[in-house]
Amino acid sequence: xxxxxxxxxxxxxxxxxxxxxxxxxxxxxxxxxxxxxxxxxxxxxxxxxxxxxxxxxxxxxxxxxxxxxxxxxxxxxxxxxxxxxxxxxxxxxxxxxxxxxxxxxxxxxxxxxxxxxxxxxxxxxxxxxxxxxxxxxxxxxxxxxxxxxxxxxxxxxxxxxxxxxxxxxxxxxxxxxxxxxxxxxxxxxxxxxxxxxxxxxxxxxxxxxxxxxxxxxxxxxxxxxxxxxxxxxxxxxxxxxxxxxxxxxxxxxxxxxxxxxxxxxxxxxxxxxxxxxxxxxxxxxxx
Amino acid sequence: xxxxxxxxxxxxxxxxxxxxxxxxxxxxxxxxxxxxxxxxxxxxxxxxxxxxxxxxxxxxxxxxxxxxxxxxxxxxxxxxxxxxxxxxxxxxxxxxxxxxxxxxxxxxxxxxxxxxxxxxxxxxxxxxxxxxxxxxxxxxxxxxxxxxxxxxxxxxxxxxxxxxxxxxxxxxxxxxxxxxxxxxxxxxxxxxxxxxxxxxxxxxxxxxxxxxxxxxxxxxxxxxxxxxxxxxxxxxxxxxxxxxxxxxxxxxxxxxxxxxxxxxxxxxxxxxxxxxxxxxxxxxxxxxxxxxxxxxxxxxxxxxxxxxxxxxxxxxxxxxxxxxxxxxxxxxxxxxxxxxxxxxxxxxxxxxxxxxxxxxxxxxxxxxxxxxxxxxxxxxxxxxxxxxxxxxxxxxxxxxxxxxxxxxxxxxxxxxxxxxxxxxxxxxxxxxxxxxxxxxxxxxxxxxxxxxxxxxxxxxxxxxxxxxxxxxxxxxxxxxxxxxxxxxxxxxxxxxxxxxxxxxxxxxxxxxxxxxxxxxxxxxxxxxxxxxxxxxxxxxxxxxxxxxxxxxxxxxxxxxxxxxxxxx
Numbered sequence: 007x008x009x010x011x012x013x014x015x016x017x018x019x020x021x022x023x024x025x026x027x028x029x030x031x032x033x034x035x036x037x038x039x040x041x042x043x044x045x046x047x048x049x050x051x052x053x054x055x056x057x058x059x060x061x062x063x064x065x066x067x068x069x070x071x072x073x074x075x076x077x078x079x080x081x082x083x084x085x086x087x088x089x090x091x092x093x094x095x096x097x098x099x100x101x102x103x104x105x106x107x108x109x110x111x112x113x114x115x116x117x118x119x120x121x122x123x124x125x126x127x128x129x130x131x132x133x134x135x136x137x138x139x140x141x142x143x144x145x146x147x148x149x150x151x152x153x154x155x156x157x158x159x160x161x162x163x164x165x166x167x168x169x170x171x172x173x174x175x176x177x178x179x180x181x182x183x184x185x186x187x188x189x190x191x192x193x194x195x196x197x198x199x200x201x202x203x204x205x206x207x208x209x210x211x212x213x214x215x216x217x218x219x220x221x222x223x224x225x226x227x228x229x230x231x232x233x234x235x236x237x238x239x240x241x242x243x244x245x246x247x248x249x250x251x252x253x254x255x256x257x258x259x260x261x262x263x264x265x266x267x268x269x270x271x272x273x274x275x276x277x278x279x280x281x282x283x284x285x286x287x288x289x290x291x292x293x
Numbered sequence: 294x295x296x297x298x299x300x301x302x303x304x305x306x307x308x309x310x311x312x313x314x315x316x317x318x319x320x321x322x323x324x325x326x327x328x329x330x331x332x333x334x335x336x337x338x339x340x341x342x343x344x345x346x347x348x349x350x351x352x353x354x355x356x357x358x359x360x361x362x363x364x365x366x367x368x369x370x371x372x373x374x375x376x377x378x379x380x381x382x383x384x385x386x387x388x389x390x391x392x393x394x395x396x397x398x399x400x401x402x403x404x405x406x407x408x409x410x411x412x413x414x415x416x417x418x419x420x421x422x423x424x425x426x427x428x429x430x431x432x433x434x435x436x437x438x439x440x441x442x443x444x445x446x447x448x449x450x451x452x453x454x455x456x457x458x459x460x461x462x463x464x465x466x467x468x469x470x471x472x473x474x475x476x477x478x479x480x481x482x483x484x485x486x487x488x489x490x491x492x493x494x495x496x497x498x499x500x501x502x503x504x505x506x507x508x509x510x511x512x513x514x515x516x517x518x519x520x521x522x523x524x525x526x527x528x529x530x531x532x533x534x535x536x537x538x539x540x541x542x543x544x545x546x547x548x549x550x551x552x553x554x555x556x557x558x559x560x561x562x563x564x565x566x567x568x569x570x571x572x573x574x575x576x577x578x579x580x581x582x583x584x585x586x587x588x589x590x591x592x593x594x595x596x597x598x599x600x601x602x603x604x605x606x607x608x609x610x611x612x613x614x615x616x617x618x619x620x621x622x623x624x625x626x627x628x629x630x631x632x633x634x635x636x637x638x639x640x641x642x643x644x645x646x647x648x649x650x651x652x653x654x655x656x657x658x659x660x661x662x663x664x665x666x667x668x669x670x671x672x673x674x675x676x677x678x679x680x681x682x683x684x685x686x687x688x689x690x691x692x693x694x695x696x697x698x699x700x701x702x703x704x705x706x707x708x709x710x711x712x713x714x715x716x717x718x719x720x721x722x723x724x725x726x727x728x729x730x731x732x733x734x735x736x737x738x739x740x741x742x743x744x745x746x747x748x749x750x751x752x753x754x755x756x757x758x759x760x761x762x763x764x765x766x767x768x769x770x771x772x773x774x775x776x777x778x779x780x781x782x783x784x785x786x787x788x789x790x791x792x793x794x795x796x797x798x799x800x801x802x803x804x805x806x807x808x809x810x811x812x813x814x815x816x817x818x819x820x821x822x823x824x825x826x827x828x829x830x831x832x833x834x835x836x837x838x839x840x841x842x843x844x845x846x847x848x849x850x851x852x853x854x855x856x857x858x859x860x861x
Contacts, residue, residue, distance in 0.1 A: 196715065
């Protein structure tokens with residue numbers, strides 16, 4: 007008998023990369039591509055804000071106060087005559103950056119707890135499981151408010167608070183995924199092949215368990231942006247003249263004559279979060 | 294097209310005999326020039342066949358041959374991406390493909406019964422069998438609830454369920470696989486259909502249960518005059534049970550005709566190959582193919598004895614009074630109960646039994662994956678009873694395992710080269726270049742091309758994956774390889790290739806095999822000695838030839854009896 011073995015010439019890496027890029031463009035749905043573009047723009051705002059606007063986010067210019075949206079000022083100007091779009095662009099760093107920090111804290115702390123609980127099992131699992139249960143029992147937003155009150159009113163503390171609040175969610179998913187992989191046949195086979203526990207954990211279990219956790223991390227990024235905006239809105243973030251998106255919405259509602267000061271940053275928040283959620287859903291479907 | 298020519302040459306007597314038969318009775322199902330495609334990939338090419346009332350036809354082929362697609366087309370259960378490109382299906386003179394969904398629905402489940410492949414997934418797990426059966430009975434719209442219940446119970450009795458009331462009240466998880474399959478057959482038979490389509494109805498079941506289920510089909514066919522369309526990969530089962538066979542490969546009909554004729558004298562090359570690969574057909578295939586193997590084995594045995602080794606020194610594995618009990622909830626199960634056997638160096642010993650016989654547990658005890666409650670295991674010349682984890686690690690260098698299912702035993706995120714190299718890396722054998730060299734060497738030995746080195750397991754076929762698993766087990770050059778049903782997830786021709794490979798490697802490397810299997814015909818081909826297990830105990834053991842020709846225990850007889858009797 008014979009097994010058909012199709013000889014496939016090895017592709018040079020460069021060509022493989024372009025082929026991968028081409029297949030990405032043909033297989034990724036357009037809405038996901040659009041979402042990626044939105045997220046990319048927001049990321050660039052937070053890294054190089056000066057490339058996107060010539061206005062300053064902090065210098066007051068009273069002559070131009072309360073101008074409506076137009077060609078000069080895309081999102082209008084605020085009570086001190088500052089360009090609202092510039093404030094949104096410069097605010098991206100603390101709004102999105104802190105959300106990334108928050109998710110990173112949740113991902114690493116939660117992932118580690120889940121990995122240990124799932125892989126070691128026994129009393130370690132029991133102790134970590136109760137810890138996670140305790141975290142889950144406290145409402146996340148309340149926990150964040152308490153942490154910020156304790157550590158001080160800055161956006162970074164808001165990020166730490168949000169991260170701690172999401173540890174439990176990551177830990178639970180990671181534990182479930184790890185358990186699933188730990189009992190698979192190829193893991194047992196690796197022990198038979200002479201693999202140590204650490205080796206099996208990092209070479210077999212982690213690479214097979216992390217995918218859905220990463221998809222969750224992207225989803226959590228969206229909700230972290232909302233939570234941090236909400237904290238900033240309530241004043242649990244850096245005080246003005248910082249221009250966190252939540253803070254912008256809060257400041258905008260003081261002036262009923264200039265509704266664009268609320269709608270501008272609010273719409274930016276909504277579009278960013280929707281894009282991230284779309285990407286996360288697509289990731290979860292493909293992984 | 295070459296296949297057409299082949300068909301024509303095979304047409305002559307076979308088709309005439311077939312057609313003459315069909316004329317005497319009325320045609321129930323007629324498929325004409327059926328072509329089905331998924332996207333632009335055509336999976337069924339121009340397939341035609343006829344099935345008469347009260348007759349059975351088996352569609353035979355390997356995975357990917359299009360047999361299930363044909364069955365699904367007949368039942369109109371094709372997934373939405375599939376398209377029927379050409380052809381006609383006439384059931385009772387109605388064109389199945391032309392009927393509207395509204396007109397077809399009364400046929401499916403009433404006139405056309407279906408028995409699915411996997412009985413454990415086909416029923417709703419949170420509802421009792423009875424409530425699901427009543428749902429099927431309600432379709433018939435006759436009588437009140439009590440009458441329907443009576444009808445269901447009667448059907449259950451008819452399909453050989455001895456305690457229908459208990460089955461009626463049970464949930465699916467409370468019944469065994471064989472019982473569930475009977476329930477599903479019962480549900481299919483309940484409305485007295487004219488045709489039952491059975492998709493691999495016995496593939497997940499033990500051999501003795503398989504025999505009973507097939508007997509049941511034959512009985513229903515006789516007593517109720519139901520036509521049966523079997524879908525199977527097992528030529529032996531088909532030849533024994535069906536009136537006519539249709540052999541498929543890549544969606545093209547290779548051969549057709551009365552079962553006995555196709556099986557006894559296949560005319561197409563593919564059918565001949567299939568027939569030769571059925572282990573039951575020629576039990577001495579590999580031994581006979583290699584006359585000097587027996588000689589060289591005898592020679593090496595004589596040599597070792599000449600060198601003054603005691604006869605016990607020739608035993609590679611010795612298991613004495615091994616026992617293992619599992620506790621599940623408040624029930625204790627004696628999985629392995631006082632088992633003893635010996636495996637000579639360079640020979641193959643088989644552990645045979647059905648699910649729950651303890652054969653897999655015995656193999657796992659031997660590998661140190663479970664700790665025995667009592668008894669002794671001697672591997673080489675050392676007892677492993679008090680082995681620490683470190684000692685086991687050293688021992689396993691010479692003691693490897695090939696798993697049953699190559700689809701789960703390879704890490705899907707790794708590439709082939711790294712998978713096979715893993716044992717070398719873990720045991721720090723040689724330098725990097727030497728490891729790569731040994732990986733290439735062992736891949737060549739198992740018949741895999743080097744061009745596959747950088748593929749992931751998901752891009753390999755089942756047979757290729759099992760070859761990778763064997764390569765991984767052999768790369769350390771072990772003395773003993775435990776084979777846990779290494780071919781049960783594979784097609785017959787692929788299985789034949791793997792068995793041939795195992796034989797060759799044993800000859801070349803002097804390996805000792807412990808072969809765990811439920812398939813007696815395969816054991817007869819591969820093993821030298823055998824232990825027959827039932828309920829954790831050895832009911833009979835000895836040389837294969839002796840066990841197969843003169844079984845002493847009734848259970849062994851039952852197992853042997855379950856090997857499909859081949860029409861001669």
